[in-house]
Amino acid sequence: MHKKTIAAVLCALACAAQAQAAPATPAAAGADRLQVFPFPQPIRYTHHNDDFTVRVRTPGGVWRDLYEYRVKVDLDTKQEASMVYFNFDGAVEVSVQKNNGRFSTVAVRPDAKGIKTRVKDGVAYFTLNKPENLSVEFDGDRLHNLHLFTHAVRKDMPAVPEGLTSDQITQGKTPDFTQPRVFFGPGVHAGEFRLRSNTTVYIHGSAMLKNPLIIDGVENVKVVSDGLFHGVDQLRIRNSRNILIDGPIFINQPEGTMRCITSQDVEERSIRSIGGAPWSDGLGHFACQRVKISDSFIRTSDDCITIYNHRWDIWGDSRDITVRDSTLWADIAHAVMIGIHGNTPTAAHPEPEVIERVRFSNIDILEHDEDDPEYEGAIGIMAGDDNLVRDVVFEDIRVERIEEGKLFNLHIAYTPKYNTSPGRGIEDITLRNIAFTGQGSPSASVIRGHDEKRKVRNVRIENVTVGGKRITGPEQNLLDIGPFVEGVTYK
Template sequence: MFIFIRVLAFLLACLQLPPALAQAMPDRLQVHPFPNPVRYTHHNDDFTVRVRTPGGVWQDLYEYKVKVDLDNPQMASMVYFNFNGTVELAVQKNNGIFSQVRVRPEGKGVKPVVKDGIAYFTLRRPENLSVEFDDDHLHNLHVFTHAIRDDMPAVPANLNSNDIGTAQLPDLTQKTVFFGPGIHSGEFRLRSHTTVYIHGSAILKNPLILEGVEDVKVYSDGLFDGVDMTTIRNARNIEIDGPIFINQPHGTMRCITSQDVTERSIRSIGAGQWSDGLGHFACERVTIADSFIRTSDDCLTFYNHRWDIWGNTRDVKVSGSTLWADIAHAVMIGIHGNTPTPQHPQSEVLERLRFSDIDILDHDEDDPEYEGALGIMAGDDNLVRDVVFEDIRVDRIEEGKLFNLKIAYTAKYNTSPGLGIENVTLRNIHYTGKGSPSASAITGHDAQRKVRNITIDNVTVGGKRITGPEAGVLELNQFVDGIHYR
């Protein structure tokens, strides 16, 4: 019976069942002590955050400093923990008074209650959230949670921060690799047929390298701190679940010419230059789910040829995720590809990309040529086709467009225009209208390089459905064929 209950709890957490069913799970909480060497260097005192199971003892969380927004760099906060069932949080703002607090994405239905200056709210399943006082997006609190992993290797039950320092590098030649509590440095080059566990009290100071490998699984409750670009290259059958990335100098993860890749529960907050979140070059059969990506460049990218990379992008599925672009785009597709040459005569294709159940908290792009929270910019003879965006909620656009479908020929990035954009559906997309958006756009390049067969189905801006071109809402040019409004 005990085994059955634990299996049921795990399945309920994975399936993200409604709160009424999730309440049947046993309430369990797992808080990860921080390594003692970061006690004073990484702490942000803007908030005091505590968590407990209902009626249990409050436990303090360590509030990490996380840099956000390269346009105006500020230090926000982040806490993380694991749980099953139900937990309660208490968030105390330590500097100044406030008049209101909200938890985003608002579609998650998390409603704080303020009592004696402290905001309380309840979680009934793991979520990744932003807690904001008086709409302050630059000094907010990020709350990252995950279901408890019963297969994580055990450590002493009474572990505390004073016990955790610099850790010894694990033996990466073993089939099972465990990064235990502590700070880890070194080259983390993984081998094929390996399962990697990263404890919640582990901080890694270097990236994982998965190059030329297959059948690798990484299960992480821990942190990557100040690490540039975990890389998956020429690999297949890769699963990465749970890591949290903070303060990276550039991007978070890069997938290159790889197949059958799952990126699940990736949590990232970055404000470095060129700090793309999850970048993909010529990868096939990629699944991204249940992630929270806040960047000062594109959150998710899908490209083909660039540098020494060649190939096509196919069969991408993104779902259940939150995207926050302090600068640039939530999604960018297709700007890099292969302009045919005698050495490389084939143009490239990006096809069968699906994006569903996504919250976009903000989009800010100051350059009109590149605007678009949802961007398809087909350049370098790329053909982009069979793309679906559906069930997407956009909270705010500081500056930019809701969507931009464009045959691109930019002086900065391209050596030729894109070949075309075909068969794109935008369905059940709702933007509040907050911020200062410009009109969405669909633009071909010329009579040979067009945008064709676009369906706009129940797309609203400020509650008003898009039913055709309209000043300030949607602009088209003459090189667009077949727009269908529903």
């Protein structure tokens, strides 16, 4: 492209960004609006799954087709499911046609969302009145389901300049990261995406990134995304401060989704992730402080959300972490895993580490499956390596199914596979308003210490139910309390 043309494109992008950043008028804010993102042309035939035909419209409007992405799920069985995404304000109607055989039932989960479907001529219809992240399942098939991810229409996303094609905007080149505003337009992007401090990154809904953003040793960075990360090995935030990650969708990653390492004041908002590879953890945190996670949907073949301290070349405490209004789905391992990695004191690093002030609230756990009894637990606090885990609250949690595992597992861990010493302790833990349907094949939850110096202390169990039955004390097949446990109370 000629230099003058490139300059014109950049100018148009900047002008569009300023226009999009303007607040919506009251009339526009209340209208039904739909934003559908065309797929990047290079992936037309390579990333599609034909299991479903999915369409969306504003109420009574014109139906618009969506591109059904193929996503890998469940490392145990290595299956392929589907995913679609769009943005909207107000209300939309969704139609889902199953293309491979007849069906008897259709469900939209999480169940707590209360979304009802109607079926006409073999097509399922339902209405959304606000953005949701959902699983649509025919005849209970959770391995070939449809993941449906939505978001409100963004006011701050730059518009693609009118009259320019995807090729004219991206040209297969990476954006200029020396600028304070970086825009990934429609198309497939590959390269090194190293961010500088004081940068805002926008990712268009028709953009697909094939490499992670590098956020290392920086501050004041915002990533606002309507687009996709495909086959990307972990977006890492390291040694950084004041970071916002808002909206990206991750699919088919070879390992985990995101890692936060020795960073502070981090917000992870509207993260949508589907991973079916080995070690495909979702949102991992190592020695981070003041982290907020919200409005996310994480499906993994390893732990969905983790909070750890020392591992590899990482050192430090973890504290002041909140997770809320999210859906977790562990095809393998745990929805929540806290504390197994830390610092066994040495001459070089004599101080043990602490994980403290952690809150999980308003969480739907769709699945938990763990074959190893030592590690079972949809909610797991397993303190190892001299970690002290204290002041942790789980409240308003709904667990729909446990294929194999436990509702919760609070114990001092010491396993040769991961640990060089047991944890120091687990203290002041609250489990409040937690409801497990009882579906699947769960075993009893566990609370267990290690020895007289390494105990579990002060666990409050308040309105925790399994199949409608409230936990009021130790009971066969419901709750086992082992040695070196003090101060368990029930309400």
